[in-house]
Amino acid sequence: MPNIPGKKTTASNVILVTTAMLSFISFWRASAIVLCDIASTVYYIGGIAEHAIGKAAPWFVLGVMLFSYTVRSLYIESCSMFVRGGVYRVVKEAMGGTLAKLSVSALMFDYVLTGPISAVSAGQYMVGLLNTSFPNFHIHWHLPPDIFAVLFAIAITVYFWWENIKGVPESSDKALKIMVMTTIMAVLVIAWSLITLWSRGFHWPPFAPVFNKESLGWLHPFKDNIKPLGVIGITIAFGHSLLAMSGEESLAQVYREIEAPKLKNLEIAGFIVFLYSMLLTSLVTFFAIMIIPDAVRMSQYSDNLISGLTMYFVGPMQLKLLFQAFVVFVGFLILSGAVNTSIIGSNGVMNRLGEDGILPEFLRHPHPRFGTSHRLINVTVGLQLLTIILCRGNIYVLGEAYAFGVIWSFVFKALAVLILRYKDKTPREFRVPLNFKIKGVDLPVGLSLIFLVLFFLASANLVTKQVATVSGSIFTLVFFIIFVVSERINERKHKKKAVPEIAGHIGHVDRVNLNQMELLTPEACRCNKPKRIVVAIRGPRVLIHLEKILHEIDPDDTDVIVLTSKVAKGYQLEGDVSQPLPEEEELFTHIIAIAEKVGRSVTLLSVPTNDPYYIMARTAYDLKAQELVLGKSEKFSPELQMEEIAVAWGSVNEESRPLKIRIIWDGMELKEDL
Amino acid sequence: MSLRKKWLRDKLVKERSVRKFDSPIQEMKPIFVSDHLSSKNICFFETACTQEFVLNELVSMLSFDDPVSISNAIREREESGSTVVTSGIAFPHARISGLGEIRAALGICSTGIQTNSEEDPIRLFFLFVSPAEDTRNHLRFLTSASSLFLKENFLHDLMELKTHEAVWLKILESEVKNKKVKVEMALSNA
Numbered sequence: 001m002p003n004i005p006g007k008k009t010t011a012s013n014v015i016l017v018t019t020a021m022l023s024f025i026s027f028w029r030a031s032a033i034v035l036c037d038i039a040s041t042v043y044y045i046g047g048i049a050e051h052a053i054g055k056a057a058p059w060f061v062l063g064v065m066l067f068s069y070t071v072r073s074l075y076i077e078s079c080s081m082f083v084r085g086g087v088y089r090v091v092k093e094a095m096g097g098t099l100a101k102l103s104v105s106a107l108m109f110d111y112v113l114t115g116p117i118s119a120v121s122a123g124q125y126m127v128g129l130l131n132t133s134f135p136n137f138h139i140h141w142h143l144p145p146d147i148f149a150v151l152f153a154i155a156i157t158v159y160f161w162w163e164n165i166k167g168v169p170e171s172s173d174k175a176l177k178i179m180v181m182t183t184i185m186a187v188l189v190i191a192w193s194l195i196t197l198w199s200r201g202f203h204w205p206p207f208a209p210v211f212n213k214e215s216l217g218w219l220h221p222f223k224d225n226i227k228p229l230g231v232i233g234i235t236i237a238f239g240h241s242l243l244a245m246s247g248e249e250s251l252a253q254v255y256r257e258i259e260a261p262k263l264k265n266l267e268i269a270g271f272i273v274f275l276y277s278m279l280l281t282s283l284v285t286f287f288a289i290m291i292i293p294d295a296v297r298m299s300q301y302s303d304n305l306i307s308g309l310t311m312y313f314v315g316p317m318q319l320k321l322l323f324q325a326f327v328v329f330v331g332f333l334i335l336s337g338a339v340n341t342s343i344i345g346s347n348g349v350m351n352r353l354g355e356d357g358i359l360p361e362f363l364r365h366p367h368p369r370f371g372t373s374h375r376l377i378n379v380t381v382g383l384q385l386l387t388i389i390l391c392r393g394n395i396y397v398l399g400e401a402y403a404f405g406v407i408w409s410f411v412f413k414a415l416a417v418l419i420l421r422y423k424d425k426t427p428r429e430f431r432v433p434l435n436f437k438i439k440g441v442d443l444p445v446g447l448s449l450i451f452l453v454l455f456f457l458a459s460a461n462l463v464t465k466q467v468a469t470v471s472g473s474i475f476t477l478v479f480f481i482i483f484v485v486s487e488r489i490n491e492r493k494h495k496k497k498a499v500p501e502i503a504g505h506i507g508h509v510d511r512v513n514l515n516q517m518e519l520l521t522p523e524a525c526r527c528n529k530p531k532r533i534v535v536a537i538r539g540p541r542v543l544i545h546l547e548k549i550l551h552e553i554d555p556d557d558t559d560v561i562v563l564t565s566k567v568a569k570g571y572q573l574e575g576d577v578s579q580p581l582p583e584e585e586e587l588f589t590h591i592i593a594i595a596e597k598v599g600r601s602v603t604l605l606s607v608p609t610n611d612p613y614y615i616m617a618r619t620a621y622d623l624k625a626q627e628l629v630l631g632k633s634e635k636f637s638p639e640l641q642m643e644e645i646a647v648a649w650g651s652v653n654e655e656s657r658p659l660k661i662r663i664i665w666d667g668m669e670l671k672e673d674l
Numbered sequence: 675m676s677l678r679k680k681w682l683r684d685k686l687v688k689e690r691s692v693r694k695f696d697s698p699i700q701e702m703k704p705i706f707v708s709d710h711l712s713s714k715n716i717c718f719f720e721t722a723c724t725q726e727f728v729l730n731e732l733v734s735m736l737s738f739d740d741p742v743s744i745s746n747a748i749r750e751r752e753e754s755g756s757t758v759v760t761s762g763i764a765f766p767h768a769r770i771s772g773l774g775e776i777r778a779a780l781g782i783c784s785t786g787i788q789t790n791s792e793e794d795p796i797r798l799f800f801l802f803v804s805p806a807e808d809t810r811n812h813l814r815f816l817t818s819a820s821s822l823f824l825k826e827n828f829l830h831d832l833m834e835l836k837t838h839e840a841v842w843l844k845i846l847e848s849e850v851k852n853k854k855v856k857v858e859m860a861l862s863n864a
Contacts (some may be wrong), residue, residue, distance in 0.1 A: 650821035
């Protein structure tokens with residue numbers, strides 16, 4: 001029987017555990033975050049692709065966008081295996097730590113460049129609008145485009161740095177609003193373009209790409225042997241258009257945050273992303289070529305192609321100018337959103353590296369107020385700001401370099417998922433289609449084809465994109481060396497301190513903040529839904545009941561409060577309560593992993609006690625919970641546990657409130673109403 | 675198959691469907707200790723008594739045809755886990771198949787009786803038996819007993835009393851105070 005204390009627990013003993021890892025978003029929000037990255041390329045891909053392969057660019061952009069559907073499948077399969085299934089985790093599982101570090105170095109190059117290319121592009125659009133508008137207002141100014149773009153990019157990056165320091169949920173909210181605006185713009189651009197084409201007539205862009213010295217790179221000496229519509233020519237042209245699908249990795253990064261049912265929601269998000277980006281990016285690129293006259297398209301609008309498109313629509317100039325302002329405003333929003341997504345993605349990747357002991361521990365310290373990994377965000381944003389300054393506003397150079405990180409992270413990912421088909425035979429919720437079995441041997445044809453296409457594109461890029469190959473290789477190598485050195489230092493430090501392995505099978509430890517509460521109330525625990533369930537957790541290995549409850553609840557009307565006990569001799573905490581003990585960190589990590597796996601938020605409490613049943617009842621009472629759920633005790637039978645709770649509930653229930661008790665274990669359940 | 679086993683089997687059900695929270699907790703009539711305890715079933719003990727003696731005496735007050743089997747059931751329950759609920763208070767109990775209703779007896783020893791465990795001497799033994807088939811009322815009776823006897827100063831107040839009637843009236847008085855409130859709360863919660 002519970003040893004009921006003479007004195008009721010004081011609420012100041014309760015600790016609220018906070019972490020950014022416990023917030024989840026809908027597939028719409030997830031799509032919006034990913035689209036802010038992928039769809040934002042519409043603002044610059046047309047200019048970059050045409051610069052490299054001429055007027056055939058729209059066909060290749062369309063081809064890349066259609067191919068992105070298969071890459072989406074690749075990411076969904078990897079997410080079905082790992083909740084935090086970014087490149088690093090998947091490559092590590094398949095090919096080991098060294099290649100994982102190499103692949104993630106390439107990915108970091110991608111993230112570090114996504115922000116700058118988007119922010120600088122936004123600056124180019126803005127300065128383009130201003131310089132076009134000034135004469136209409138009799139202002140005789142001409143802003144230097146590149147300097148303005150750099151300053152503008154810095155401002156955007158600093159703004160999203162602060163947003164991310166504050167936390168992801170607010171950022172996803174902004175991403176959703178940005179995508180609503182982008183959709184309005186896209187509908188208007190497409191409709192107006194169709195009206196323009198209908199009234200003026202049109203010619204389809206040519207199929208054959210036209211290469212120049214820059215776009216052939218090291219292959220230029222062999223230019224006479226390269227047929228534009230031969231295998232090599234097409235591969236090179238696709239390589240130059242590949243940037244159109246940059247941002248697919250965000251799909252894996254955002255998976256952790258997607259609410260239940262996770263994989264289904266990811267599939268929906270993936271499809272929304274595909275359809276949206278395919279229509280927007282390819283159509284706008286086609287329209288730009290078909291509507292903007294050749295004489296001015298690349299000379300005046302290569303860095304702000306959609307602005308150029310608006311200026312050549314049919315209709316009065318004032319209206320077109322107004323619409324251009326709207327396009328620039330939306331561009332500013334979505335490109336800024338891409339900056340945000342790149343910070344979120346990079347932060348996710350670096351967190352994963354930190355969890356794996358590859359980055360120094362201090363970098364993962366949660367922000368004291370917001371719980372975010374602020375130091376990792378600072379590193380990413382610092383590198384992005386440096387890139388913005390170094391590029392001096394040149395979008396083409398940024399685009400060239402950017403493609404390196406994009407394609408090589410795809411190649412590593414595809415190869416890793418392919419290897420895992422043979423290495424890890426556990427059933428997956430989702431598999432890339434086209435799988436055959438011949439004489440007992442699995443033949444993942446679809447997956448193999450994706451890998452081969454990506455590999456050939458990456459190889460073509462390697463020899464044609466000189467800027468990308470040189471800068472990308474240097475950056476990747478530098479990051480790789482940093483990761484290797486940092487990992488060795490961490491290993492040595494851990495060996496010296498004999499730090500125990502606390503992560504268990506999860507493979508990482510989540511950092512959390514502990515906040516001592518003045519008073520245990522629903523409001524203090526941020527529980528504002530009508531139903532409340534307290535789930536008591538004893539240890540990291542007994543969590544079946546939590547998973548079951550998280551699957552059952554309707555998150556719109558139910559708060560789940562997870563109660564863990566801090567072993568204490570008395571009822572007061574002593575010492576520094578702001579830092580969790582290693583065993584507590586392990587427990588919190590397991591709880592967070594379950595919440596992530598299911599995709600449901602929980603409120604995590606830690607309470608010191610020498611009487612767990614009393615503290616369960618007390619917490620349920622103080623939080624006005626309708627249900628108390630616990631796992632099976634190793635010591636007592638479930639019936640005895642029920643009796644313990646009944647006694648404890650009687651000792652605290654001053655208002656005769658009803659309470660449902662559920663004991664859940666191994667597919668069994670005992671429940672009763674008190 | 676014994677009734678207890680049958681009860682266990684019935685209870686240990688595999689969950690098949692997702693339970694929505696729209697199935698409210700059933701309306702329940704409040705349950706009170708004074709409804710199952712009479713002044714005849716209250717007994718005072720001397721310091722020299724043993725726990726075994728107290729339990730047997732309390733069982734004998736419940737007028738069972740076979741008090742030994744009841745004592746054995748209580749002892750068996752005690753062996754599976756202590757029924758000491760807090761310093762000085764124990765709720766020895768058992769669940770008996772085929773029993774019509776809950777029966778309770780109260781033993782008071784102002785100086786306390788040392789039990790086998792290392793816990794403080796027990797000054798109040800609230801023994802009861804309940805039907806094995808009715809888990810809900812068994813648990814709710816435990817809750818009511820806990821709510822009554824674990825009230826601040828209640829044990830101290832009981833120790834001051836010298837007669838069965840005074841103890842029973844004190845319990846009744848305490849519960850009557852809450853009775854109206856409890857019924858109202860239960861109705862409003864339902």
